[in-house]
Amino acid sequence: MNGARVEAIVIGASAGAVQALSRMLPALPGDFPVPILVVVHVPPGRSNALVPLLDGRCAIAVKEAEDKEPIRPGVYFAPADYHLLVERDRTLALSSDDLVLFSRPSVDVLFESAAEVYGENLLGIVLTGANDDGSAGLRAICDAGGAALIEDPDRAYAAAMPSAALVACSGALTMPLESIAAYLVELADA
Amino acid sequence: MSPAPLEDLETRLLLEAIYQRYHYDFRSYAQASLRRRLRQARDQMGYASLSALQEALLHDPAILPKLLDYLTVQVSEMFRDPGYYRALREKVIPHLRTYPSLKIWIAGCSTGEELYSFVIMMREEGLEDRTLFYATDINQRALESAASGVFALDRIKSFTENHQKSGGKSSLSDYYTANYGRAVFDKALRNRVVFSDHSLVTDAVFGEMHLISCRNVMIYFDRDFQDRALGLFKDSLARKGFLGLGAKESLRFSEHAPAFSEFDRTERIYQRRAA
Numbered sequence: 001m002n003g004a005r006v007e008a009i010v011i012g013a014s015a016g017a018v019q020a021l022s023r024m025l026p027a028l029p030g031d032f033p034v035p036i037l038v039v040v041h042v043p044p045g046r047s048n049a050l051v052p053l054l055d056g057r058c059a060i061a062v063k064e065a066e067d068k069e070p071i072r073p074g075v076y077f078a079p080a081d082y083h084l085l086v087e088r089d090r091t092l093a094l095s096s097d098d099l100v101l102f103s104r105p106s107v108d109v110l111f112e113s114a115a116e117v118y119g120e121n122l123l124g125i126v127l128t129g130a131n132d133d134g135s136a137g138l139r140a141i142c143d144a145g146g147a148a149l150i151e152d153p154d155r156a157y158a159a160a161m162p163s164a165a166l167v168a169c170s171g172a173l174t175m176p177l178e179s180i181a182a183y184l185v186e187l188a189d190a
Numbered sequence: 191m192s193p194a195p196l197e198d199l200e201t202r203l204l205l206e207a208i209y210q211r212y213h214y215d216f217r218s219y220a221q222a223s224l225r226r227r228l229r230q231a232r233d234q235m236g237y238a239s240l241s242a243l244q245e246a247l248l249h250d251p252a253i254l255p256k257l258l259d260y261l262t263v264q265v266s267e268m269f270r271d272p273g274y275y276r277a278l279r280e281k282v283i284p285h286l287r288t289y290p291s292l293k294i295w296i297a298g299c300s301t302g303e304e305l306y307s308f309v310i311m312m313r314e315e316g317l318e319d320r321t322l323f324y325a326t327d328i329n330q331r332a333l334e335s336a337a338s339g340v341f342a343l344d345r346i347k348s349f350t351e352n353h354q355k356s357g358g359k360s361s362l363s364d365y366y367t368a369n370y371g372r373a374v375f376d377k378a379l380r381n382r383v384v385f386s387d388h389s390l391v392t393d394a395v396f397g398e399m400h401l402i403s404c405r406n407v408m409i410y411f412d413r414d415f416q417d418r419a420l421g422l423f424k425d426s427l428a429r430k431g432f433l434g435l436g437a438k439e440s441l442r443f444s445e446h447a448p449a450f451s452e453f454d455r456t457e458r459i460y461q462r463r464a465a
Contacts, residue, residue, distance in 0.1 A: 006462060066438070067409050067438055067439065068220075068413065068443065079437075080440055081437075082438055083223075084440075085222035085223060085226075087220065087221060087222050088198075088221060088222075092440050093220050093222045093223060093409070095220075095222075095223040095409060095410070096409070096436070097223060097226070097227070097264075097266065097407040098265060109226070112226075113222045113226070113349075116222075116225075145414050
């Protein structure tokens with residue numbers, strides 16, 4: 001990793017996301033100090049059932065992101081049918097702009113806007129998924145000096161998204177899902 | 191060194207130029223989305239930088255409408271969020287029925303999806319004849335598109351599903367004819383519609399409305415602009431008039447919140463207090 005202090009973590013996941021996040025996020029302590037922003041592809045018209053599900057299982061606070069909300073420690077999910085972005089004053093922004101790569105919310109939109117704001121102090125994580133959303137965003141994070149972490153495609157539920165991210169960002173660290181939470185805790189303590 | 195600070199400077203200068211030269215005020219739009227849209231405009235319109243775009247824009251007014259399309263056009267769906275329309279039918283329309291004449295304002299109507307949804311709903315509820323619909327937007331080309339009532343045929347499937355889920359009492363196909371890949375909506379739907387070029391940020395109060403629907407417009411504003419627009423809605427609403435917002439918008443942080451009561455929390459429908 002780049003050695004810079006991590007001030008925010010962004011995560012993108014698609015097919016297999018529910019299982020992956022249900023394993024990863026409950027392993028974080030309640031006082032995990034770094035804000036985590038998450039985009040999961042959810043079909044429009046479906047409310048994000050993942051938020052109450054995870055909030056019940058996690059020590060760390062899990063909520064749906066609200067427009068213009070200040071970013072604090074905790075996990076924020078993009079609402080279904082809205083893009084999630086980060087503003088320079090470190091508040092969250094929602095938009096109902098066009099789909100990007102057939103997706104709204106889009107992982108790329110979150111990652112690119114977060115990269116602009118946090119620069120080298122950002123960690124981007126691409127998990128399981130069956131499309132290539134997130135690749136351009138992870139590339140933007142690397143280009144801005146931030147750190148990139150990819151779930152090992154060989155062991156992910158769906159390999160396409162992590163594989164594409166690895167092509168776009170070949171210097172990224174890869175690890176199996178079950179190692180990621182411990183890695184984040186170590187990173188936050190450092 | 192990251193290029194962001196230079197691009198921020200170019201963005202500020204460009205927005206100032208648009209305001210000074212053409213009086214469209216994007217200076218207090220939420221910046222993260224705006225930057226995305228500006229970059230898209232720059233790349234697709236073929237400029238190497240935002241300052242190059244600015245130079246062209248200052249000298250050639252014909253560029254402005256093209257840029258406005260990037261900055262303002264919002265592609266929506268008819269009966270988007272069917273639960274919103276269902277709540278209007280079941281909870282708001284019983285109140286509206288008690289008035290002999292009605293005014294409904296679709297603020298930021300863009301290319302008209304929400305407007306046609308409202309007209310069709312009011313026709314189904316037997317209230318179209320006593321209603322005047324005001325459809326406003328700052329983008330003249332979007333208004334023209336709305337006034338044409340033409341939508342791509344491949345969008346009709348989702349419009350139809352939404353319409354049914356919204357409690358639609360007729361078939362959406364009653365209102366359009368399919369023609370060479372396009373759905374052309376019946377011009378009679380526009381008999382009671384007034385289209386108008388209007389800015390929520392710089393223009394004035396708009397009549398005595400019974401219902402204002404402004405969805406996914408204010409999330410693009412910063413807090414100051416939001417408060418300006420909400421003040422405008424407050425002053426444009428009749429006593430006990432209704433205000434409908436987007437699924438992720440609320441009055442919670444606004445100085446105007448006390449002037450409204452929460453009428454349907456889930457569907458973000460508010461009612462102007464009597465006093």
